[in-house]
Amino acid sequence: MKITGNTVLIAGGTSGIGLELALRFHQAGNKVIVAGRRREALDAIAAEHRGIETEQFDITDNASIRRLFETVTAKHPRLNALVAMAGIMRPEPVLDSGSLETAERTVETNLLGTIRLVHAFAPFLTDRPHAAILTVTSGLAYVPLAATPTYSATKAAVHSYTESLREQLRETSVQVIEIAPPLTRTRLMGEGTDNDRAMPLDEFASEVMGLLESEPEARQILVERVKRQRWAEVDGTYDEIFAMQSGRR
Numbered sequence: 001m002k003i004t005g006n007t008v009l010i011a012g013g014t015s016g017i018g019l020e021l022a023l024r025f026h027q028a029g030n031k032v033i034v035a036g037r038r039r040e041a042l043d044a045i046a047a048e049h050r051g052i053e054t055e056q057f058d059i060t061d062n063a064s065i066r067r068l069f070e071t072v073t074a075k076h077p078r079l080n081a082l083v084a085m086a087g088i089m090r091p092e093p094v095l096d097s098g099s100l101e102t103a104e105r106t107v108e109t110n111l112l113g114t115i116r117l118v119h120a121f122a123p124f125l126t127d128r129p130h131a132a133i134l135t136v137t138s139g140l141a142y143v144p145l146a147a148t149p150t151y152s153a154t155k156a157a158v159h160s161y162t163e164s165l166r167e168q169l170r171e172t173s174v175q176v177i178e179i180a181p182p183l184t185r186t187r188l189m190g191e192g193t194d195n196d197r198a199m200p201l202d203e204f205a206s207e208v209m210g211l212l213e214s215e216p217e218a219r220q221i222l223v224e225r226v227k228r229q230r231w232a233e234v235d236g237t238y239d240e241i242f243a244m245q246s247g248r249r
């Protein structure tokens, strides 16, 4: 991917990884539009970072995604990159009846949301030079976290979807890139941002931007820390890592 001179929409950029990458793209000389649900977060981003545009949307609502598409392409006809970042991760004890709703919401947000975004934006992007669609999976796409079965499954599904999408768009101008973050210090699970086992957010964003620049044809963006999960099956370490993630080792 070209890392400067783009018009980039980060769908799910009001906090965490999306916001950090939005700032990095902005600094690198791209026009950046951040979309998310929280109005106050969007207003704070617009106030603090001159030049970054914001739009409100809800990825679980297809009409809202269609409105986002109409608004962003009308205001920014040079749009050439979409980052499908929005995601949720909640504990899902399957014997707890309440967790079915969590599971359904997770599919709607992480998987169906990504698919709906692609359907809304891909036809427009195929007419744009140097276009890119970036999806966001996880190390948990490759070795699941038993405490969040649906979350892990949605990320494995987005990985699979991304592979097919890339193949379908092979003859177009659209580059399809999967970002697979490791555990990173954000508030995704509602925790604080001081988890020692998690990668510091600024280090993660720097490594991602470095990889996008140094490997412009990359299909996957894999920071060093995620490689043990990404290649666990190949390395023969899957059972060990799965047990460790399940708290059994």
Ligand SMILES: NC(=O)c1ccc[n+]([C@@H]2O[C@H](COP(=O)([O-])OP(=O)(O)OC[C@H]3O[C@@H](n4cnc5c(N)ncnc54)[C@H](OP(=O)(O)O)[C@@H]3O)[C@@H](O)[C@H]2O)c1
Residues within 6 Å of the ligand: 011, 012, 013, 014, 015, 016, 017, 018, 035, 036, 037, 038, 041, 057, 058, 059, 060, 085, 086, 087, 088, 089, 109, 136, 137, 138, 139, 180, 181, 182, 183, 184, 185, 186, 187, 188, 189
């Ligand atoms: N942090 C990690 O360890 C880690 C590891 C692997 C993958 N990831 C992935 O990275 C992505 C970003 O997560 P994060 O860690 O940066 O957590 P985060 O700070 O909670 O960010 C999640 C983003 O998704 C947006 N979002 C959630 N539901 C939405 C909805 N219904 N409509 C629109 N936007 C919605 C949130 O915006 P609003 O709240 O404003 O709606 C927020 O901007 C997710 O896809 C996550 O699965 C994270």
